[in-house]
Amino acid sequence: MPDAIPLPRVAPETVANTTSLLRIIALSLISGAAIASRLFAVINFESIIHEFDPWFNYRATRVLAAKGFYEFWNWFDPTAWYPLGRVVGGTIYPGLMATSGVIYNILHGLNLPVDIRNVCVLLAPGFSALTAWATYMFTKELKDASAGLIAASFIGIAPGYISRSVAGSYDNEAIAIFLLMFTFFTWIKALKLGSAFFGTIAAVFYFYMVAAWGGYVFITNMIPLHALVLLLMGRYTNRLYVAYSSWYAVGTLSSMQVPFVGFQPVRTSEHMAALGVFGLLQLVAFSDLVRSHVGSKQFRTLLRVALVASGILGGAVIVLLTLKGWIAPWTGRFYSLWDTEYAKKYIPIIASVSEHQPTAWPSFFMDLHVLITIFPAGVILCFKELRDEHVFVIIYAVMASYFAGVMVRLMLTLTPVVCVAAAIATSTLFDTYLDVHEPEDPSAENSVPVVTVSGESHVGGTNVTVTTPAPAPTPSKKAKKAQAQAAAPASSIASTIAEATGTAGVTTRQDRGVFGLGSRLVVVALWVYMLLFFVVHSTWVTSNAYSSPSVVLSSRNPDGSQHIIDDFREAYYWLRQNTPEDAVVMSWWDYGYQIAGMADRPTMVDNNTWNNTHIATVGKAMASSEEVAYPILRKHDVSYVLVIFGSLIGYSGDDINKFLWMIRIAQGIWPDEVSEPSFFTPRGEYKVDEQASPAMKNSVMYKTSYYRFAELYGGNQPQDRVRNQNLPMKGPTLDYLEEAFTSENWIVRIYAVKGDDELGRDLKVANSFNEGKKRKRGRPLVRRRAVAAV
Amino acid sequence: MRLLSLLTTALLVGLSAATSSAGNSVLVVLEPKLSREQFSIFFDGLESKGYDLTFRAPKDEKPVILEDDIPAFSHVIFFAPTTKNFASDITPQSIITLLENRVNVLIALSPSTTPLTSLAAEFSLILPPPNTPLISHFPSRPHPPTTLAITPHNGPNAPILSKNLGPVLFKGISHAYGENPRLVSILKAPKESFASDTESDRGSESIADAVEKGGEGLWAGGSMGVVSGFQTVSGARVTWVGGVDVFGDEFANAEALEGVKSGNEQFSKDVAAWTFQESLVLRIANTSHHLLGENYPRDHYTTKDEIVYSIDIERFDAKTSTWKPYSGITDLQLEYTMLDPHIRTALPPIKGAPGHYSVTFRAPDRHGVFKFVVDYKRKGWTHLHSAIVVPLVPPRHDGYPRFLSSAWPYYAGAISTSIGFVIFSALWLGGDVREKGKGKGKKAE
DSSP: OOBSSOOOOOOHHHHHHHHHHHHHHHHHHHHHHHHHHTTHHHHHTOSOOOSSHHHHHHHHHHHHHHHOHHHHHTOEETTSTTTTOEETTTSSOTHHHHHHHHHHHHHHHTTOOOOHHHHHHHHHHHHHHHHHHHHHHHHHHHSOHHHHHHHHHHHHHOHHHHTTTSTTOOSTHHHHHHHHHHHHHHHHHHHHHTOHHHHHHHHHHHHHHHHHOTTHHHHHHHHHHHHHHHHHTTOOOHHHHHHHHHHHHHHHHHHTTSTTTTTHHHHBGGGHHHHHHHHHHHHHHHHHHHHHHOOOHHHHHHHHHHHHHHHHHHHHHHHHHHHHTSSBOOOHHHHHHHOTTHHHHHOHHHHTSGGGSOOOHHHHHHHHTTHHHHHHHHHHHHHHHOOHHHHHHHHHHHHHHHHHHHOGGGHHHHHHHHHHHHHHHHHHHHHHHHOOBOOSOOSOOOOOOOOOOOOOOOTTOOOOOSOOOOOTTOSOTGGGHHHHHHOOGGGOHHHHHHHHTTOOSTTSOOOOOOOOHHHHHHHHHHHHHHHHHHHHHHHHHHHHTSOOOSSSEEEEOTTSOEEEEOHHHHHHHHHHHHSOTTOEEEOOGGGHHHIIIIIOOOBSOOSSOOOHHHHHHHHHHHHSBHHHHHHHHHHTTEEEEEEEOOTTTTOTTSHHHHHHHHHHHHHHHOTTTOOGGGGSOTTSOOOOSTTOOHHHHHBHHHHHHHTTTGGGGTTSOOEETTTTEEOOSSOOOOSSEEEEEEOTTSSEEEEEEOOOOTTSOOHHHHHHHHTTOOOOOOOOOOOSOOOOOO | OHHHHHHHHHHHHTTTTOOOSSOSEEEEEEOTTSOGGGGHHHHHHHHHHTOEEEEEOTTOOSSOSEETTEESOSEEEEEOTTOOOOOTTOOHHHHHHHHHTTOEEEEEOOSSOOHHHHHHGGGTEEOOSTTOOEEOOOSOOSSOTTEEEEOOOOBTTBTTSOTTOOOEEEESOOBEEOSOTTEEEEEEOOTTOEEOSOSSSTTHHHHHHHHHTTSSOOOBSTTOEEEEEEEOTTSOEEEEESOGGGGSHHHHHSEEETTEEOOHHHHHHHHHHHHTTOSSOEEEEEEEEEETTOOSOOSOEETTOEEEEEEEEEEEETTTTEEEEOOOOSOOEEEEEESEEEEEEEOOBOTTSTTEEEEEEEOOSOOEEEEEEEEEOOTTSOOEEEEEEEEEEOOOTTSSOSOOGGGHHHHHHHHHHHHHHHHHHHHHHHHHHHHHHHHHHHHHO
16 A cells, blocks of 8 residues: 555554653643633733623632631622622532632642632633643544544634633633533543443532533533433443433432522423433333343333333323422523523513623634534534434534524533534544555546445544545455545545435445645645634634723723723722722622622622512612602612713713613513603604603613713713714703712713701702702692582 | 600709700800890890800801801801891801701791791791781780780690690791601691781781682691791701790790780790700610620521610700610610511510610511611600611521421431442342352352
8 A cells, every 4th residue: 555655664652652642742732722822811901800790709709718618608698689688608609619719728728829819810711721621532532532632722722612711701611611521521431331430420520510500401401312312313222321320310419419509400390301311211221121031022012002101101290290380490591592582572681681692693703713614514524423422412513503593602512512523524634634545556447336434433543434435546445445444535524525415325426536645735734724724813812802801991092002991990999998888889780790899889789680670670770760769779778879881982881771671671570660662762763862752861870871971071062972972962960869989981980879858858859959949939738628618 | 744744844953054965055146136135034044054155146257157067056046037138158058057967946037038938948837928927816815916825735746845834925927837747846826826917807808718719828727836846867956936026035024814924934945945955855875686695796697586676765864964764765666677677566665774675576587688777756856766787697508407307208218228228239249149159059069
């Protein structure tokens, strides 16, 4: 067999040793790249906790580090959801905080006095290295180590994952993706080996995942779905039984130890699939057992009927329990996964979150770049082999693709499978084109039928195990199966796709092939170029789109230098230093965690949106006129109202843009008092200028946003730079609130709620008195109506 | 009643040394038409109680009542019922500022319109049109119709005045009451009285007509007031008097009715004592809360805890100028509130512990940030308000009962499964060995 280029003769042991060394080096480099690319945020800004949720996680971690685990578990936070308070210990996934706490304690045990903040900031990059390793292990099970390395490098820098794991993005997802991939890896390993040991390890990591992220439900449904599909494919084996049973039993029992989860695994619909498949497996196993012992055909039929009947009965029981209310029905968040309009109609609070919106197409390219284009090829390559683990990847790919299309944030769960599939495709391509072996006889012979080589994996080898049409020139196919397998550059991905989709077959003549060194190099070089471009893209996206802490904003000066806009922290520190410690701050829930974390003040609502009514109360206070809002504010002991206002510098994420959601959520609870249409102009436009509707102009949100804004323009036409509208020349006035603080760029405006008037008057009356306005003469109140003249 | 007599005796006995709970400096803004001598009994009475009186005319620049929003006096008397123009430091707004700084104010009005009459509206007092003094033709008395002899109604609703007070001679205007609950009526107009710009009966028809047509309204009858008090949010007291002559020597020495001496001297003392925070002054000396069986406060309580809340209330004793424990409140309530009161319970005085009120109650089974609220507002008395915020938390993870009798089926299930597992393992392992043993035995055989 001739080679395209001469190969040096090396001993197999040397090859093996060198390969493993190179593998370790490659993995270390990948880890390094994964960590380094996530440090843009620290370099461009500073070591700071990002966004919203991470601020709560950070605060909780500090409590954990300072007071220990038991105090953390029993932590009741009286400053959140004032005055309801929040049972933090029982309403969070403590995995993230526990992880950082352990790391923090270990570092301090080693006399490394690291600040807890830095542990939190750098946790996500650290775990991204572990994710790369877990993806390597996972892909290795599917194909081989080289595909694993490629997958690891993909996941290391894929923007879809980086978006949730840059330094400072201290959120549950930071560790959850690692746990997801590792649980899947151990599941596949358990399934392959039929090992209760790996099944238990999968269960342990599943438990860690349950403790870390609400997205564990994805695993809870993926693994049963995989098992079910294998059953339906007639692939029931004892390996499956052992792997699934050990995973389910240990995993479910341990997941119930997480206080927030509690009895959900046996009480809610999201977990019923796992339970049902578990029961089904027992039935199937039982029937298998009986079948192996009983010969009678009639008995088998009877057994089958009994099995079907018990299956139906079991399903009926579950339905009945659901109807009876013993099993909680699907939650709204899950309905919104099936019906994208559902949330908008019934639960505006879910729809109001931008990351719950359906994904726009460009973001697939933005987050995955070239990977999304070869992702289908990888999935099809999985079809070609279709071992149990490939079925898993196929199901994962289908489900995750759907979910990623429905919700932006679920792009995160799609990213790993895209990386895995793309790595399989890439690795196959390299295997095919970089193989130096050439067909023996390059003379053309066109009348050879296709021979399909079934994909038996070559243990330890780097051979592609795709179905390969035989290279045309080879005269005697069947004798040279093994060679044909290795030497089929012609059957690049295009033809495999054709075959997998069913158009290929005997009728197609597979007689073309690319064997020339130059041609191979062109293909490989092109693909390498694409991958290099992927690196460039990832770097660019990471540094420009995903590394902003959103607590600190940056803009460019005319000369190109960076200008930092630090209004949020300025305002939060103002609150921290100038207000009493028990002063309740009311803001829209987006800023609740930040206020609690940075200003250390009680908040009415925060990002843990567990109480829709309380949020609607805030929405109502914001959407109503001052007279209506004031009693609400006083009843909840609110001292300060905080609004985000972007009109001065054009910060589009401000409260006026979120205002419609506040109205909708309030309307859901008080349809008689707040109505969305009244905030639009008669022509149905959302306006803040002269034509704004009276309800809009009188709302607390509008007033607090634009209060004294017109003065800034000194008699010129004031302009809203976010909505590009001209504002009224005369701004709104306030009676029940007074301006307490406005940040440098006016992004954060804080208003103090006035106390009772000294004389118990209505504050509006008191204000007009203070301005020296004359009151209308009163008359004695008529306490009794005089009887009409007889 | 016992209280009232106590108070009266306190006032009578303590004439020499008693002072106010709020300070002794008094500014009297006396308009030039009036002289100090006209009110010598009233002013001398104040001085003899220990007050420092400073007099100034409305248009004087000095002494200012407010300097940089800091009041210079503890109490201010406005005896300037006809003054139209005040010095720049006296405006309706600055008087409100005085009140915010807990300065007590006594204001006399007259039928003429002044800046102070427009201020009355802010206190929810509705004054009659200008130049319509209160008039009554009954009963017959040695005074013109504009001078009325009003018999004060003592009782629980008007605890400010002394008991057995003689008829009070009054000349001035009446006022109707608005809806502000902070008003307290001190002296009401007689039933037969009405506000009118003429003493003759000729205009009566037109007045009635005006009312019928819903015009200006009718200031007539017993629901009008002539002297009214007001307690502000910060605790300052304001008294509005319809005419300045009530405090005058002339009325104090006159007979109200034939053979009946007027009660004006005692009346003005009572009004001043109330206004200047001598009488009916309460304060919260101390509040505390703790678990039953403990005696230190916790920074949080657990649901269903037995909590003891207690409050110590003191009353100012003008006789000795000291605060003394006061157990006389019988209708004090405690509210345990989160948004709404979850528990509202009586807070009774404890026998044997003067001024001590205490109650033990069981916290509701609802966690949250709760407040112990005592909100005691009674007409004439100082308003008492106290709110202590203490979170109520759910039980700790180890705070629940460890074993439940109702859970025995589950315990039994768990125990039997565990035992079964052990037995099964033992049998499995042991059985295996035996089989091997048997096999060996067979081989041996």
